[in-house]
Amino acid sequence: MHILYCDESNMEDRAGDFLIYAGIAIDGERAMDLSREIDNIRTRLNVPREYRLKFNPGPESFTHEQFIELKRQVIEASTRHGVRLLAYLVLHNIATNPDEARRNGINTVCFHFDCLLNRLNDTGLVLIDRFNDAGNQIEAHLAEKFSIGLVGMPYAAEIPMRRIVGYHYSAIGQSHFASLVDVIVGSFRFAINAHCRNIQQNHQSAINILQAISPLFVRNSAGNEVSELGLIFSPKTIRAAGYRAQYQGLKDFLEAAGIPTEQQITDQRTY
8 A cells, every 4th residue: 555645835825936735655565664764864863852843944953954964864765765756736826726726736636646556556545734724625625535536527527536545634743754745845845936936045955955856756657757647737728828938937947957847838738
């Protein structure tokens, strides 16, 4: 069984920013070894036992450099243990609202996880980072994923996700993997924002981060480009030239950092 830990970032409705929803797929047969390695990293770097690892903030006793090293080592550990990253990006200018965009992100990432499980001939469990949305719609949304699957799709009223056996909540401090997805998604957000907000002083750090997480993305069969399972830009058809340029600029930035994406940025429907 594979376990998918999910998290979101850039939820603030800010023009020019991309909302990110992503999950890390962990092979259950390697989960214990990865968890123990993160234990060892924390011990080796003298991380306080009570500290709950997130992208920010770091332990009070740590310097900025020490905290960066901690995050670097846990990301490297995830690469060694075959963790796979599946991500969804949507420009806030296009999204209806952040809560709906997050639900769409959950739909997409879970569907891509189910597709990955089909490739692997395996089953999976989804763990969503706990949050409160308007009207607590997430409860019914996850129940719908389990009982029905996806609804209202372009070519099918319903698409079941038969490889996923359950949808549950997780929180920082309940496992190392909830921390790991927060670090990875937070790192991805930092890098994307450095580009989208044109923060020049963060440019090299952004490149370093993208190169570190690049091996995590699910690639196509040739092993070169990141497949749409690994990273999808939403929507797939972008009519407005200005928004299309923002998507293309991000795609080019990611490719320059070693994350070439299979999906083409277009104003033509391709599905």
